[in-house]
Amino acid sequence: MSDNLKENSGGLEVSTSGADGYVSLSARRQSSGKLADAVFKGVSYAFALSVILLMALVFIVLVKESWLSIKAFGFSFVYTSVWDPVAQEFGALPSIYGTIVSSIIAIVIAVPISLGIAIFLTEMAPKRLKGPIGTAIELLASIPSIIYGMWGLFVFAPFLSEYVEPFLIDYFGFLPLFTGAPLGIGMLPAGFILAIMIIPFISSVSRDIFQMVPSILKESGYGVGATKWEVIWKIVLPYTRSGVIGAVILGLGRALGETMAVTFLIGNAQEIKLSLLDPATSISATLANEFTEAVEDLYLSSLVELGLILFVITFVVLALAKLLIARFSYKGGNL
Amino acid sequence: MRLHYQKRKLANYVALTVSVGSAAFGIIFLFWILKDVFTFGFAALNVDFFTQVSAPPGESGGGMAHAILGTLTITVLATAFGVPAGILAGTYLSEYGRKSKTASVVRFVSDILVSAPSIVIGVFVYAILVKPFGGFSAIAGAVALAIIMLPVVVRTAEEMLKLVPDATREAALALGAPHWKVTVSVVYRGALRGIVTGIMLAVARVSGETAPLLFTSFNNSFWNFNLTEPTATLTVTIFNYAMGPYEDWHQMAWGAALLITATVLLVTIISRIIVRGRAG
Numbered sequence: 001m002s003d004n005l006k007e008n009s010g011g012l013e014v015s016t017s018g019a020d021g022y023v024s025l026s027a028r029r030q031s032s033g034k035l036a037d038a039v040f041k042g043v044s045y046a047f048a049l050s051v052i053l054l055m056a057l058v059f060i061v062l063v064k065e066s067w068l069s070i071k072a073f074g075f076s077f078v079y080t081s082v083w084d085p086v087a088q089e090f091g092a093l094p095s096i097y098g099t100i101v102s103s104i105i106a107i108v109i110a111v112p113i114s115l116g117i118a119i120f121l122t123e124m125a126p127k128r129l130k131g132p133i134g135t136a137i138e139l140l141a142s143i144p145s146i147i148y149g150m151w152g153l154f155v156f157a158p159f160l161s162e163y164v165e166p167f168l169i170d171y172f173g174f175l176p177l178f179t180g181a182p183l184g185i186g187m188l189p190a191g192f193i194l195a196i197m198i199i200p201f202i203s204s205v206s207r208d209i210f211q212m213v214p215s216i217l218k219e220s221g222y223g224v225g226a227t228k229w230e231v232i233w234k235i236v237l238p239y240t241r242s243g244v245i246g247a248v249i250l251g252l253g254r255a256l257g258e259t260m261a262v263t264f265l266i267g268n269a270q271e272i273k274l275s276l277l278d279p280a281t282s283i284s285a286t287l288a289n290e291f292t293e294a295v296e297d298l299y300l301s302s303l304v305e306l307g308l309i310l311f312v313i314t315f316v317v318l319a320l321a322k323l324l325i326a327r328f329s330y331k332g333g334n335l
Numbered sequence: 336m337r338l339h340y341q342k343r344k345l346a347n348y349v350a351l352t353v354s355v356g357s358a359a360f361g362i363i364f365l366f367w368i369l370k371d372v373f374t375f376g377f378a379a380l381n382v383d384f385f386t387q388v389s390a391p392p393g394e395s396g397g398g399m400a401h402a403i404l405g406t407l408t409i410t411v412l413a414t415a416f417g418v419p420a421g422i423l424a425g426t427y428l429s430e431y432g433r434k435s436k437t438a439s440v441v442r443f444v445s446d447i448l449v450s451a452p453s454i455v456i457g458v459f460v461y462a463i464l465v466k467p468f469g470g471f472s473a474i475a476g477a478v479a480l481a482i483i484m485l486p487v488v489v490r491t492a493e494e495m496l497k498l499v500p501d502a503t504r505e506a507a508l509a510l511g512a513p514h515w516k517v518t519v520s521v522v523y524r525g526a527l528r529g530i531v532t533g534i535m536l537a538v539a540r541v542s543g544e545t546a547p548l549l550f551t552s553f554n555n556s557f558w559n560f561n562l563t564e565p566t567a568t569l570t571v572t573i574f575n576y577a578m579g580p581y582e583d584w585h586q587m588a589w590g591a592a593l594l595i596t597a598t599v600l601l602v603t604i605i606s607r608i609i610v611r612g613r614a615g
Binding site: 119121140144229259 | 424
């Protein structure tokens with residue numbers, strides 16, 4: 001840092017040959033500096049505002065483009081389940097249902113595992129392992145979602161249909177959730193891949209939050225003879241509750257909007273089935289599959305309205321997550 | 336009493352085993368995915384892969400050269416659009432806005448945009464750039480990626496600029512440097528390493544994006560040097576090939592998957608090492 005300063009002050013040296021020269025030069029410098037200051041501040045302010053503007057613009061454009069569909073179907077768009085491009089009849093329920101159910105499956109699988117990872121990394125792992133394991137988990141987050149989708153389709157789906165789904169059908173087939181054929185693609189596989197994708201997010205945010213528990217609290221727990229698990233369950237988790245809930249909701253927000261992995265694995269059927277093994281669809285999968293094929297205005301407009309619904313849902317969910325995590329003054333942007 | 340003690344010990348043991356198990360679960364999937372991408376991917380790589388354009392459907396051979404070029408073009412363009420804007424907005428947050436109302440709204444909106452569904456950004460860019468101008472284009476794809484990049488760069492730039500101590504700024508100001516000059520030649524220089532790392536991560540992230548490109552840059556089976564024409568990218572090509580019926584296409588898709596994954600992981604790991612070197 002001091003190097004930078006020295007180099008920088010070099011540029012600021014002014015001629016001191018005569019007192020008059022010094023004054024006029026510095027005055028000139030000052031006025032041009034003021035102008036440059038104003039311009040620089042103005043430009044950076046404009047770009048900062050552009051972020052807000054962008055968000056508003058996305059919303060406005062989506063509403064404008066879906067207006068045709070909003071006018072044609074009104075509120076029934078949200079609760080009808082016919083999606084028939086030929087008859088020009090569109091209802092978003094199967095997509096919305098698929099988005100929500102696949103995300104719930106993802107959360108149910110990912111939350112215990114992520115918390116387990118966060119506990120392992122903060123409370124148990126030896127110092128030497130903390131770094132490498134933490135990095136390995138976070139690398140999972142950097143793999144592009146198309147890779148998850150492709151791997152899911154070619155490797156994981158056959159694995160599921162061969163080993164996991166027949167087992168579920170045999171032993172849990174009495175539940176309506178696990179009936180049907182073991183296809184390897186459908187709601188459950190999509191939810192499972194989503195879970196793997198959001199585990200790094202939830203676990204790294206929860207790890208950061210767990211680290212903020214004052215050690216004096218934990219030490220007083222150990223001091224009265226609590227086991228490690230009791231300290232975690234009765235001190236760490238209650239202390240960090242709202243932050244952890246925020247982390248989970250952040251993961252939910254990610255899962256809701258995830259596109260490529262879901263598109264590969266969900267099966268793309270515009271139906272609502274109770275069984276998690278049957279093919280379904282989600283908002284993002286419908287968009288990815290049908291958007292470029294939509295030639296009629298109403299069809300396109302209905303698809304944009306799906307996008308609008310997804311945007312609004314994720315906005316609400318993410319805003320909630322942000323408010324909850326903010327209470328723990330988590331500094332975002334680690335991933 | 337003894338039983339109670341043993342029960343607590345057992346619960347402790349079970350819980351700790353479960354959390355070791357979850358860490359193992361995560362790592363197993365990382366290696367499982369990487370193993371498959373690398374083994375299937377390497378089998379598909381050859382000279383044609385890097386020099387030829389795609390073969391007609393059903394015919395064997397062909398390559399991904401046009402898609403590699405497309406991904407490079409669109410990513411570079413997106414970086415050129417997104418990074419300067421993001422750094423300037425981040426500069427406002429860290430140097431001028433700080434605790435102001437505007438700054439906190441910008442932070443809030445950026446954090447939401449970071450996690451906003453990328454496919455919706457694709458729909459948005461389709462509506463503003465593709466539909467009115469009559470066609471898919473590399474530029475539209477780049478704009479979509481730039482929008483996805485922007486909030487990431489804003490937040491990273493702010494975090495990194497904030498790491499420069501205020502005393503340094505004050506020292507430069509006390510020497511008579513105007514505020515903008517302090518920012519450009521003192522604060523930026525101090526935060527350079529962090530900002531470059533952040534940009535690398537953001538570029539890596541968008542280079543693997545698919546969803547926002549589906550309806551913006553679309554796809555193309557041939558070389559394309561015109562920025563206003565549909566352009567192939569590795570990710571969209573993976574999507575089309577993997578969904579397609581031919582074994583050859585699947586092969587090519589694995590090759591492209593390897594290329595993207597290896598690049599993204601490499602950049603991520605390198606930037607982590609840079610950051611760690613700084614902290615240590």
